[in-house]
Amino acid sequence: MSPLVANLRVIAALGARSVRQTFRRPQLVAPILIFPTLLLAIQTGGAGRAIDLPGFPEVDGFLDFMLAGSIIQSTLLAGNSGGIALAVDIEMGFTDRLLAAPISRFAIVLGRLAGTAALGALAAVWFIAIGMIFGATIHEGVLGAVWMVAFGALSAVAFGGIGAAVALRTGKASVVQGLFPLVFVILFLSSAFFPANLILEPAGSVAEYNPLSFIVEGIRDPVISTLSGETFWKAVGAIALVGGISIGLSALALRHRLRTGG
């Protein structure tokens, strides 16, 4: 078996473990699926008339607009949960078991991110299904849904890298858990739940340039309008930027951990 194939098998096995682990620990599932679903229900129920505001994008309903925000919230929280689970592995010594195996050590991080990607995709499917049930329309049809799922998975990897980097650098689940409120700050300073052009300054400018807004728009675009090359590439670029930085930081944190022993 070539080293590449061996490492890919390890990444797949660790990814599967990560998904199983999430569903066996209710406190990890709740933030990924339950909280964003509740927030979606509350916001669509309470703020549905926002679509009548001047400057609000042309949408069939507020739920159509909100789906992308819920998917991104879910993927952000999946990334955070992945980081917490990695830190728990470090705390209980499970990571040592993996580090003592003849595999690429970065496969341990990639395995965790593969699991986070699967959760991101699952979250996208979940919210698309909820949207369908409650009357949302995906303008780009099946292709649009596939696009949303793919972006959900990729953005989960990008956000998961942040959690992984903090977990590897600190080795403490409580520190990664401390990022939880930050997720909401970043979310509300983006166009996830409200159009950036309708947010008051200076938050509006922050939202306009927040990479999260580009990713959200990339997921929202196929729901509310037609596929736009510009929005697509901006979303890909934002994911690449966040992912490049976060995964790079993870690699540095892993190297530091291996060099210093913790």
Add this chain to the structure above:
Amino acid sequence: MAAIEVEALERTFPGGVRAVDGVDLEVADGEIYAFLGPNGAGKTTTVRVLTTLLRPTGGRARVAGFDVVADPARVRGAIGVALQEAALDPLMTGRELIQLQATLHGLSREEGGRRGAALLARVGLEDAADRRVGTYSGGMRRRLDLASALVHRPRVLFLDEPTTGLDPVSRKGIWEEVTRLNEDGTTVFLTTQYLEEADRLADRVGIIDVGRIVAEGTPGALKSEVGRPHLEIRLAGGATEQAERVISRFGRPLPAKDGAALVELPRGAAEVAPVVRALDEAGLTVESLDLVQPTLDDVFVAKTGHRIEPPEEEAGAGALEPDGRPADAPA
């Protein structure tokens, strides 16, 4: 070829704490080597360096013929590792854990499944294989940890305090399994705070204190370095002085202790019967008689000036005699 060769190994942590301070050791193929020392002596740090989890800051080490710094991946392919406190995911089942371990070591799914099933049966966890590890007892976790370390048939097995915190029965089960593994040809390097564990399992013992090896050898040789077996005799009526005159014919008398006459016996148990006969011929009635062997604890005290304290949760309970019965049980 030696399974483990270590020369002048050092590991200093940020802040200047030198956990391992010039350790030299060699473990032959097929040997059980016990690294004995108290908490904080440098045992775990040494194991972490030898298993490539930590880079040394000085010296060099080769495991299974490969340098731990230059060729760490090949070292990891040749070793099995069961670290302190059985690092197992409580949410996984025993079977899932072994299957994952097989994948980590490049075994195919089928081979991993077969090997995993065989190992689970070997350590008596067949029935619990599909239960989550979180429901296992401490002894079951250690057995699972041991089984998972063996999935790829390692040449060298590292066990870091494999029985710390276990009850006497579980501890004995682990000892038996380690002995069987060694009989199958696996080299075993284990760390322990338990004197009786080192005494019972190891072909050779390295005693480590504050990062340095202070003594090394077979348990018998180490014990004979610090003294010979001695006999403690209590006589009905307390005729200690008369007894001392008789027993001095058999060996060097030692100062009486708590009303008992003591004599060093160069040939150990072989001389007990002649001593008893001589006392009987002198008209002295023996009330009790104990042949006291030097222990590794005596060796540790002689070499370091202090004793190994048992792990906190174990203090006063759970210790085993070399024959496997609880130390506090009647003989």
